[in-house]
Structures are given as C-alpha cells and as structure tokens.
Amino acid sequence: MEPIATFSGLASGIDFRQLTDQIIAAESRPILLDQQKIAGLQSESAAWTQFEGLVSGLDASLAKLADGTAFNTFKTSISGLPSGETAPLSVSAASDATPGSYTVKVLQTARAEKLGSDIFASRDKALGFSGEFLVNGRAVSVAATDSLDDIAAALNAANAGTNASGASASVIETAPGSFRLVLTSAETGAAGINLSDGTQGVLRSLGFLDTTTSLKNATSDGARSDAFTSSTTTLNTLLGFTTPPAAAAVTIGTGATQFNVTIDLATQSLQDVADAINTQAGLAGSSVTAQVTTETNADGATVRRLDISGTTSFTDANRILESLGVLAGGRGSVAQSVQGNAFTDGDAVTTATGSTLLTDLFLNGSSAGVQVGDTLTLNGTRADGTTFTKTFTVGASDTLQTLADSLNSAVDGFKVGTATATASIVGGRLVVTDDAGGDSQLALSITANNEGGGTLDFGTFAVATAGRNREILSGRDAQLQVDGSFVTRASNEITDVVKGVTFSLTGTSASEIVVDVSRDVSSITNDVQAMVDAYNALQDFVGNQFSGLGAEEGETIPPLAGDSTLRQMRNSIRDALRSVISAGVTGNLTRLADVGIEIDRDGRFTFDSAVFQTKLQEDPAAVSRLFSVYGGGSVNSLEFVSSSDATQAGTYDINITQAAARASVTGVGFGGTYVDDGTADTMTVTDLGSGSTYQISLSNGMTLAQIVDALNTQFQTNTQHQLETSTAVFSDALGTAATDATTLDSLFDSGGTNLGVANGDVITISGTTKDGTSIFREFTITDVTTQTLGDIRSEVETALGGSATVSVVGGKLQVTANETGLSLISLTIGSDNAGGGTLSFGTVDTTVAGRTAAAITASDSGGQLKLEHADYGSAAGFTVGYTAGGSDGSASLGLSAGTTTGLDVQGTIGGLAATGSGQLLQGTTGTAAEGLIIRVDSADTGLLGTFTFSRGVASLAELVTENLLGTDVGSIQDVVDGLDESIQRIEDRIADFEDRLERRRQSLLARFTALEEALARAQSQGQFLTSALAGLQTG
Structure with missing residues (x-):
C-alpha cells in the first residue's frame, strides 16, 4: 500500500513517482510478451473452434451416407391423367x-358412417328414456332425467380413454324447435357403427333403430355372433353392461322343431350358450347346432364367435341375441307423411272412410255442405320439391277415395316422377305418405272453393311423421x-x-x-454433393492456414500455419475418403473415383454428378455399399443387425454350437378332461419378461379346448391397473353407499355413526404415479355442507396428474389407470381429523394388476396342453404354478409346476468367441468382430455359412470425424483444452508477476519517500545554521 501522503520532489526537486512508474514499466516488459502470447493462443483456439464447426458439418453430411438411409430414398410420380x-x-x-x-x-x-335419431322438440328437457345400449361394444347408460344433450355427453364419454367407442355424438338443430342427435364414426369403412339395443329399447326410443331385426353376421346356413375375446368368460363381463339384461328365452327355428333356450348374460359364457342351444335343440329334435369358432382378426388377435347352423329364424323379444350380435336392429329410413282435418261420415260420430261420399262429410259435428259441382284446388309438393296444381270437381258419386285417387294420378299427381307418394284415408283424414323414406319436401294444400255455400275445410296438412334417413351417411x-x-x-x-x-x-x-x-437420384446426388462441399470447405480452411507459411515480413500469418496436428487431422479424413473398398462387396466400384468423385491438385474433391447418377442407376446396391456400412450373410438365416465402431471389415465363418429356442413345455398324460372335486383350482402363469401374471380357474370336467381357450383369453387380455380404498363410507345411517354428490357432513361409517368431518380438517394424498413419480397433495375442507366426496375424489385425480381416473363406487374411491400395462401407481389417503372426527378411507389396495398381453400361447399338441413363449432366449420364459381349491387336481393336467426358459444362440464369429442373447450373436470385446450383432434365424448347428461386414468410405470417414468431435486424446476438444490450459498458465504467471511488481513499486516509493524526508531534514538543518551564522555576524 502506498504511504498516506508523499511529497514527490519537494526537497530534492526530483519526481520520484514518475521515476518509479518508469522503473516499473521497464520491468513489466515480460508481461507484454506474455499478453502477446495469450492473444496468439486465443487466435489459435478460435481457429480450432472454426475447424471443429467444419468437421461437425462434414460429420452431419456423412451420417445419411454412412448408415445407408440416403440411398433408400424414393420418389413417386403420377401420370396418365x-x-x-x-x-x-x-x-x-x-x-x-x-x-x-x-x-x-x-x-x-x-367414408365414415353417420347415424341420426328422431326429431325432438327440445335438446335440454328430460326425455323419459332409461336403460343401456352398446356402441361399438361400449356400454352407455341413459337415465329418465336425461335430455338429448345429456345423452350426447354420455356417448362422448364412452368415446374417451383407451377403450374409446369410436363414435362421437352431437345435437343439431334441423329447424327452429327441432333437434336431432347425430352419431359419427371415428373411422371410415363399411363396418360403420355397431349398435346393440338393450332390453329397455333406448336406441329404438331415440329413433336410431326401427322395430325390425335381421341377421347381423349371416352365414351360408345360419348366423354367428359378434367377435369376443373369450369363450369362457361371462358374456356380460365382455359386453360391459352396468346392469345386465335379465335372463330371457329366445326362440330358434321354425315349425315342429322350433325351440326356446334361456340365455343369461350375467352368468353364461359363449360356450355355455352354445351348449344350452345344443341341449334344447336335441330335446326338440331339431337339426340346429351351435359351436364356438376361433379366428384371427385384423389386429392379429384371436377372437371367438358363436356360430349357429341349421336355421336363420330367431325371435328375440328381449334383445339378447341383439346384444350378442347374432341379430341387428333395423336402420330403415322413415317416410314423411302429412295429414289434414278429420272428417266423419253422415253424422258427428262415425269416422269417415274411403267410401264416404264427399257430399256426406261432416266436420266438427256439422255437415260440411259439399254440393255436386263444387271444386277443390289441389297443390302438391313431392319429396324432391317438384310440384303440381290441379282442380278436382265434386261429382255425385265421388268419395274421399276418389279424391285420393286423383291425388295419386301418375299423370298430374303424386305418382309423377321418381319421388312418388301415396294418398290414403286413415282415421277419417286424408293422409299422404312418401313411397320411400328419407328427407322430404312432401306437402299438400287443398282449397275448398265451396261454390255451393258449404263449409268444407281440409285444414293445414301438417307433418305427421318427418321423413328422415336413420343412416344419414352410409359407411363405406x-x-x-x-x-x-x-x-x-x-x-x-x-x-x-x-x-x-x-x-x-x-x-x-x-x-x-x-x-x-x-x-430419388436427385436427392441422393444432393446428399453426396453436400459431403463433397463440406469436405472442400474444410480443405479450404486448412489450405488458408498453411498459405501463410511463406508470408513476407509484416504480413499476417494465420494462427494455425504449419500446425502439424491440423494437417494430421485433415489427412486422416482425406485418407478415409480415399479408401479402397473390397471388390467382393462393391463389385467394380471400389473407390470414390469410380463414381465421379476425384481429388484435384489443391486437395479438393470434384464431383461429376452425371457419372455418379449413371453408376447409381446401373447398380444402386454397389454404390450404397461403397459409401455405407454393409453386413450380409451367405445364407438367408444370417441377418445383419448392427455393428460398433470397433467392428473390423472382413468375412467371418459363422459356426453355431447351440441354436436359439423359445421356452416351450408340453404336458403328459392328460386324459381329456380335468379331474377335480367341486371346488375349482387356480392355474397361474407368470411371464418372466414382464413379470405379469395370468390366472384361470380349472374346474372339474373342463376339456382341453376350454383350458386352451381360457389361457389364451388371459394371455391376450390387456388390463388397466386398479386400486380401491378398503373402507367404504355411507350417506346415511341406513348403509346407503356414499356417492360423488354426498356432502362431507353427511358421511357415515358402516356402523351408522356420522364421521364428524369438520371445517379445517386436512386430507393428505401421497403416493406414486404410473411411472413411479412421487406425489403429495393436501386438501383443506372449508365447508362441509357444500363440499362433497366428489371434491375429495377430484383432488386425488388431480394429484395423480392425469395418469388415472378416480371414481366413487359403492362408497369407496376406485382408481383406474388411464392406460393398460404395468403400473407403479400407489396411494395413501388420510385425514388429520382436526375437528375430532373419525374419517378414514383405510388402505388403498390393488384390485386389478395392470398388464399387457403376454407373449405366451397355449395350444393343443396331440391332446396335451402346450405352452410356448413367442420370444427366444434364456431371458424369455414363464413360470407355471397351481393353487388348490379343495383337493389338488392339477396332476390330471399333466403339466408340472415350474419355470421354463428358452435357449440363447451359442457359437463363434470367424472362429472367435461370441455371446448369444436370444437369436442375436454378438462379437465379444477385443476381437475383430467386436460389436457385430447377427440374427441367427435357424435351428441348425455347425457351420451355417459366412458373414461379410464392410465399411464404406462415408462410414470410415465418419469414424474419424466422430473421434475428432469427441473429448478423448487426439480430439479437437483435446487440442482446445490444451490451449486453454496454456492460456490459464500464462494468465496465472502474469498475475504473479504483477503482484511482484506491485510490491517492487511500494518498495521504491518507500525508499524515495525516506530519501525525500532525509533531504528535507538536511535542508531544514542547513537553513537553521545559515540563520544562526547570520545572527552572529550581525551581533
């Protein structure tokens, strides 16, 4: 630190501060030299960063060429229009x-199918319809209080989630005060929307279906049901009705052998129904037979159908067969009709008929006073909007039917053209009805001119039935x-x-x-041009750096001029691109020059695109291999999967000592039916890959076909993870289960005691979501009189972050994952009961474990049960276990409990050790085939053939660029890091030197200050002596 005050030169006349600065400046020259070094190093670092960007650009251009995707680019064109x-x-x-x-x-x-309901006068008033129906297999419930809008909302709710119905609903206003519910299929196709009405006939009340039925899935000699995933599961479980239709009888066949069979969807499976039909057919002496057939659907899943042969006659008053898909409700169009006033015949009470004379017509209890010679002006509009006008003159013998016949004229009436209609007399009224259903402009007006002084009036012909198409747009x-x-x-x-x-x-x-x-030759050419351009940009950079080697004095020298590392890196890339590829892989195309890419005297590549395109069109596979990674076997059973950077090019013998195999086990000694006591056993199969379990019940008398079907049904069933609180809450002391709408002050326990939920109580929700993410949420109750159990349900659903849906079922909170598959959802729901209450939901337990379909198949192998896994290898397999219901009958199945796994392929690649996983054989670390993975799809052992692996020039160059862009020794980053370290060392040295100079400055200043002070003292003493001597002289 400098002295508090210095008086530079006051005594000596010398500016010691300036002198000090000059001394320090002279001694600071090494710092200037180091700063120049830093500037140079920073320039080098910037140049290396620029070079790294050019290498990165080249690397990006090489990627599509190296992996071959650039050569699998195609274009399409359309001609002949x-x-x-x-x-x-x-x-x-x-x-x-x-x-x-x-x-x-x-x-x-x-196109997608679009269906329409009847016309209703309101969209938001209760319709009074109640019951359930199916839309594409999804159950929809309707309450008597529901309006058209409510039903649309219920339909759209069924169209949400992972098991969406595939049909959306909307309410449209066709005219003021006229509303219609419209269903639209989410998918195009002739299959359209599958509607099945329930016992209550809601779909018919809504007008989507008419009263007729027809065979839905007709066969050459009968009919079959819709497809189901199981033949042993109860049908209502598969259909999903909240309240299944009551058991009811259906009538099958005609004549003397007609018979009834009772079907109960709640308790019977598809196989049970087939058995019941066969039993009743046998008792009736009918030739009708029923069986369950199996087929594979478009998604590759196995499905089952009930196939009834020997008749096409079915009576289904309770719509049981309609629910199964044997029958379908009619979708016929509705014909429009219009009608006028009602007349009586000769008196005030006798309804007029077609034979009633016009002169005898009474209206509103009085004679209409029609006279012979009176005229009627008839104005008609047909369904297609065409019109007619005619005059009808009353004759002495003319009746209402005569008038109707005039309207039905094919010359000047409703029978003209293609959109015809028919006039008739119904209930004393003149009624005109379209001959075909559908939207219609049908209308009629009759003006009675009453020349004879009568009061005849047909009134306004109002629409009695609106014409419409139930199928607004047919799916196709x-x-x-x-x-x-x-x-x-x-x-x-x-x-x-x-x-x-x-x-x-x-x-x-x-x-x-x-x-x-x-x-797409043009696209491929552009990709190759991009590689050439990227390399040339890199070469130009290197050339510019080295151009400064002969610079004259005073000229600027590029920062990397003469840098051997830069030259080495450029050379490694260039050498890779100039590699020669084995002719055994690429034929005559072994180097880039063969496809028009050559290097000029400046080290830049030139690209003759015409030569390249010619070679590409002649042999695209050879051109691709010249640039790309290639792997291929001498036999089809050897398939290239992947390689690593360490894999060396070459041709390798593939010798297999153990072929890959699937896990498979077949029972021994099954006698045809399962033998057990009256209590069913449980068979559990666990997929080792997923950890999911699949269970069936084995009951006495089950056949092999039934066991196979039950197992495959389980194996193919995806489930959503489901949890439920262990303790139910109630809405009153009588044990009525609480619902979403139950207020919190009205919650009771199972003993009838109010739970005493109070304002200020805090509900805590903790656990994990499907992927295991932890959750925690608190919900403070503020008003027990308005807040409901539904509010707590909503808080739980919010806490789960959209991964699950929470509902109130039987007074318990039920949590269902929104997607099928394994799930880590867990929950704890509690209350601090700060207000002294006793609210408790108990534990939240898993009721259904989420899972995906198993890669396991059950089959009948020579009368024995066979289980087989779809995947190969020791990691794929299954465990079979049994739980006795009463006595253990599992021995009769002949399939022992235990674990079965597959085999991994074992062998060598080029005589070198390899490891197997399933069908994949991989070269081991440290060998020439390191990282090479080959799929061996063969059950044979021994020498299967050879496998050739090569790297094209783009792949070889990419290996170089990837290494240069890495962080290991020899990478560009390694060089930049070295420069940064050098800069840091110099900066540290400068800082140390500056510290020494500062100490030197302080030392000099201190010494000069001391000298100045000594001179000042000496000057003061001299002045004193001079003054004293002067005093002596004067004295």
Whole structure:
C-alpha cells in the first residue's frame, strides 16, 4: 500500500513517482510478451473452434451416407391423367419401397358412417328414456332425467380413454324447435357403427333403430355372433353392461322343431350358450347346432364367435341375441307423411272412410255442405320439391277415395316422377305418405272453393311423421384396382398393397393412372454433393492456414500455419475418403473415383454428378455399399443387425454350437378332461419378461379346448391397473353407499355413526404415479355442507396428474389407470381429523394388476396342453404354478409346476468367441468382430455359412470425424483444452508477476519517500545554521 501522503520532489526537486512508474514499466516488459502470447493462443483456439464447426458439418453430411438411409430414398410420380383432371390420390414411398410402375384406378373412397335419431322438440328437457345400449361394444347408460344433450355427453364419454367407442355424438338443430342427435364414426369403412339395443329399447326410443331385426353376421346356413375375446368368460363381463339384461328365452327355428333356450348374460359364457342351444335343440329334435369358432382378426388377435347352423329364424323379444350380435336392429329410413282435418261420415260420430261420399262429410259435428259441382284446388309438393296444381270437381258419386285417387294420378299427381307418394284415408283424414323414406319436401294444400255455400275445410296438412334417413351417411370402404387386382380397404390411407408405398385416396378416377416409384437420384446426388462441399470447405480452411507459411515480413500469418496436428487431422479424413473398398462387396466400384468423385491438385474433391447418377442407376446396391456400412450373410438365416465402431471389415465363418429356442413345455398324460372335486383350482402363469401374471380357474370336467381357450383369453387380455380404498363410507345411517354428490357432513361409517368431518380438517394424498413419480397433495375442507366426496375424489385425480381416473363406487374411491400395462401407481389417503372426527378411507389396495398381453400361447399338441413363449432366449420364459381349491387336481393336467426358459444362440464369429442373447450373436470385446450383432434365424448347428461386414468410405470417414468431435486424446476438444490450459498458465504467471511488481513499486516509493524526508531534514538543518551564522555576524 502506498504511504498516506508523499511529497514527490519537494526537497530534492526530483519526481520520484514518475521515476518509479518508469522503473516499473521497464520491468513489466515480460508481461507484454506474455499478453502477446495469450492473444496468439486465443487466435489459435478460435481457429480450432472454426475447424471443429467444419468437421461437425462434414460429420452431419456423412451420417445419411454412412448408415445407408440416403440411398433408400424414393420418389413417386403420377401420370396418365386426362387433361384438366385432378389426381384422385397422392402417393408416398418409405425407405423399404421397391422401384416399380403400377396402374391404379380409384373406384370409391372410404367414408365414415353417420347415424341420426328422431326429431325432438327440445335438446335440454328430460326425455323419459332409461336403460343401456352398446356402441361399438361400449356400454352407455341413459337415465329418465336425461335430455338429448345429456345423452350426447354420455356417448362422448364412452368415446374417451383407451377403450374409446369410436363414435362421437352431437345435437343439431334441423329447424327452429327441432333437434336431432347425430352419431359419427371415428373411422371410415363399411363396418360403420355397431349398435346393440338393450332390453329397455333406448336406441329404438331415440329413433336410431326401427322395430325390425335381421341377421347381423349371416352365414351360408345360419348366423354367428359378434367377435369376443373369450369363450369362457361371462358374456356380460365382455359386453360391459352396468346392469345386465335379465335372463330371457329366445326362440330358434321354425315349425315342429322350433325351440326356446334361456340365455343369461350375467352368468353364461359363449360356450355355455352354445351348449344350452345344443341341449334344447336335441330335446326338440331339431337339426340346429351351435359351436364356438376361433379366428384371427385384423389386429392379429384371436377372437371367438358363436356360430349357429341349421336355421336363420330367431325371435328375440328381449334383445339378447341383439346384444350378442347374432341379430341387428333395423336402420330403415322413415317416410314423411302429412295429414289434414278429420272428417266423419253422415253424422258427428262415425269416422269417415274411403267410401264416404264427399257430399256426406261432416266436420266438427256439422255437415260440411259439399254440393255436386263444387271444386277443390289441389297443390302438391313431392319429396324432391317438384310440384303440381290441379282442380278436382265434386261429382255425385265421388268419395274421399276418389279424391285420393286423383291425388295419386301418375299423370298430374303424386305418382309423377321418381319421388312418388301415396294418398290414403286413415282415421277419417286424408293422409299422404312418401313411397320411400328419407328427407322430404312432401306437402299438400287443398282449397275448398265451396261454390255451393258449404263449409268444407281440409285444414293445414301438417307433418305427421318427418321423413328422415336413420343412416344419414352410409359407411363405406375404399375400392381401387392396382395392376388389375381389386383392393378393398376400410381406410383411405392404404399402406399394405405395395410394400413401402402409401396410397392416400382423395377422389375417384374414370380411367387408370400410372404410379411410378423410383429411387430419388436427385436427392441422393444432393446428399453426396453436400459431403463433397463440406469436405472442400474444410480443405479450404486448412489450405488458408498453411498459405501463410511463406508470408513476407509484416504480413499476417494465420494462427494455425504449419500446425502439424491440423494437417494430421485433415489427412486422416482425406485418407478415409480415399479408401479402397473390397471388390467382393462393391463389385467394380471400389473407390470414390469410380463414381465421379476425384481429388484435384489443391486437395479438393470434384464431383461429376452425371457419372455418379449413371453408376447409381446401373447398380444402386454397389454404390450404397461403397459409401455405407454393409453386413450380409451367405445364407438367408444370417441377418445383419448392427455393428460398433470397433467392428473390423472382413468375412467371418459363422459356426453355431447351440441354436436359439423359445421356452416351450408340453404336458403328459392328460386324459381329456380335468379331474377335480367341486371346488375349482387356480392355474397361474407368470411371464418372466414382464413379470405379469395370468390366472384361470380349472374346474372339474373342463376339456382341453376350454383350458386352451381360457389361457389364451388371459394371455391376450390387456388390463388397466386398479386400486380401491378398503373402507367404504355411507350417506346415511341406513348403509346407503356414499356417492360423488354426498356432502362431507353427511358421511357415515358402516356402523351408522356420522364421521364428524369438520371445517379445517386436512386430507393428505401421497403416493406414486404410473411411472413411479412421487406425489403429495393436501386438501383443506372449508365447508362441509357444500363440499362433497366428489371434491375429495377430484383432488386425488388431480394429484395423480392425469395418469388415472378416480371414481366413487359403492362408497369407496376406485382408481383406474388411464392406460393398460404395468403400473407403479400407489396411494395413501388420510385425514388429520382436526375437528375430532373419525374419517378414514383405510388402505388403498390393488384390485386389478395392470398388464399387457403376454407373449405366451397355449395350444393343443396331440391332446396335451402346450405352452410356448413367442420370444427366444434364456431371458424369455414363464413360470407355471397351481393353487388348490379343495383337493389338488392339477396332476390330471399333466403339466408340472415350474419355470421354463428358452435357449440363447451359442457359437463363434470367424472362429472367435461370441455371446448369444436370444437369436442375436454378438462379437465379444477385443476381437475383430467386436460389436457385430447377427440374427441367427435357424435351428441348425455347425457351420451355417459366412458373414461379410464392410465399411464404406462415408462410414470410415465418419469414424474419424466422430473421434475428432469427441473429448478423448487426439480430439479437437483435446487440442482446445490444451490451449486453454496454456492460456490459464500464462494468465496465472502474469498475475504473479504483477503482484511482484506491485510490491517492487511500494518498495521504491518507500525508499524515495525516506530519501525525500532525509533531504528535507538536511535542508531544514542547513537553513537553521545559515540563520544562526547570520545572527552572529550581525551581533
């Protein structure tokens, strides 16, 4: 620190501060040199960062060429369209497409079905309908208090979640005060919306179905049901009715052998129904038979149907067969009708008929006074809006039917044209009804001119029944011809006709068009050009750096001029790109020069795109292999999966000592039926891969077919994880289960005691979501008179973050995961009961374990039960266990409890050790085949063949760029880190030197200050002596 005050030069006349600064400045020269070094190093670091960006750009351009995706790029084109026509489809091609030309003619696009209800006068008033029905297999409940809007909301709720119905609902206003409920299928296709009415007939009350039925799934000699996932599970469990229809009899067949069979959806399975039909048919002497058939649906799942043969006659008063899908409710259109005033015949009470003379008509209790010669002006509007006007003159013998016949004239009445209607006399009224159903403009007005002084008046012809189509828009499949073959699909997005090609239909075509799928040579050329450009940019940078080596004095030298590391890195990339690839892999194309890429005298690549495109069109596979990673076996059973950076190119012998196998076990000694006491045993199968368990009951007398079906039903069933509180709460002392709407002050325990929930009580919710994320939430009760159990339910649902739905069922909180599969959802719900109450929900226990379908299949193998896993290897398998219900009958099944696993493939790659996992054989670390993974799809052992692995030039160059862009020794980052360390060392040295200089400054200043003070003292003494001597002289 400097002295508090210095008096530089006051005594000596010398500016010691300036002198000190000059001394320090002279001694600071090493700092200036170090700062220059830092600037140089920073310039180098910036240049290396620039170089790193260029390497990164090259690396990005190499990626698509190295993995081969660039060469699997295809384009499509459409030709043959008549002038002025728009293409009826668009076409796209994926990487697995095959070049080719296809003739296509679009005959019909797919569309979604749309259904409409009756017309109602209000959308928000209770309709008085109650009951359940099925929409695409989802149960929908309707209460008598529900309005049209309420029913639409219920339908849309059924269309939500993982098991959505696939049909949305809306209410439209067709005219002022006229409302209609409309159902629209979410999917296109002829299958449309599957509606099944319940016993209460709600769908018919709404007008979606008429009173008729027909065979829904007709066969050549009978009918079959809809598809079900199980033949042994109770039907209502599969259908999902909240309250299943009561057991009821259906009538099957005709004549003397007609018979009734009682079906109970709540207790019977599909197989039970088949057995009941066969029993009753036998008793009636009928040839009708029923069986459960198995098939694979479009999703690859196994489904079951009830197949009834020998009759097409069914009577189903309680709609049991309709629920099963054997019968379907009619969807016929509704014909519009209009009607006028009601007349009587000759008096005030006798209803007029068609034979009533017009002159005898009475209206409102009095004679209409019709006279012969009176005229009527008839104005009619047909369904299609065409009109007619005619005059009818009353004759002495003319009746109401005569008038109707005049209206029905095919010359000038309702029978003209195609939208015809029929006039008739019904209940004393003149009624006109369309001959066909559907939306209609049908109308009639009759003006009685009453020339004879009468009072005849037909009144306003009001719409008695509005014409409409129940099926507003029919669902239909897409239809097209591809190379002369007819193709029908439910969707307009067709992906499975030509491999790798998607046809997106938008319209129809009157003639065939041509769709061409070809390799996108232009796109591939651009990708290669991008690689060349990226390398040349890098080369230009390096060249510019080295151009400064001969710079004249005073000229700026690039920061990396002469840097051997930079040259080395550039050379490693260039050498990789100039590699020669084995002709055994790429044929005559062994280096980039063979496809038009050569290096010039400046070290830059030139690219002859015309040569490249010619070679690409001649042999695209060889060009791809020249650039990309390639792996291929000499036999089809050897399939390339992947490789690592360490995998070396070469041809390897593949020798298998153990083939991969699936876990499989077959029972021994099963006698045809399961033998047990009256209490069923439980068989549990656990999938080792997922840990999920699947259980069936084994009851006495079960056949092998029933056991196989029960197991496969379980294996194929996805479930949503479900939990439930162990303690129920009630809404009164009588034991009525609490609901969402029960207020918190009205909660009781099972003993009838009020739980005493009080304001200020805090409900705590903790646990985990599906993926194991911890949750915690508190809910403070503020008003027990208005807050409800539903509020607590909502808080729990919110805490779970959308991963589950919470509902109140039987006074308990029930939590259901929104998705199927394994789940880590757990919950604890408690109350601090600060107000002295006793509210408790108990524990929250798992009632249904979430799971996905198992990769296990049960089958009949020569009369014995066989279980087999779909996956290969020791990690895939299953464990079988049994739990006795009474006495243990599992021995009769012949399949012992225990664990069964598959086998991993074992063998060598090129004579070198390899490891197996399932069908995958992988080269081990430290060998030439390190990281090479080959799928061995063969049950054979020994030498299967050879496998060739190679790296194209882009792959080799990518290995170099990836290493340069890494962080290991030899990477660009390693160089930059070294520069940063050097800069830091110099900065530290400068800081130390500056500290020494500062101490030197303080030392100099202190010494100069002391000198100045000594001089000042000496000067003071001299002045004193001079003054004293002067005094002596004067004295």
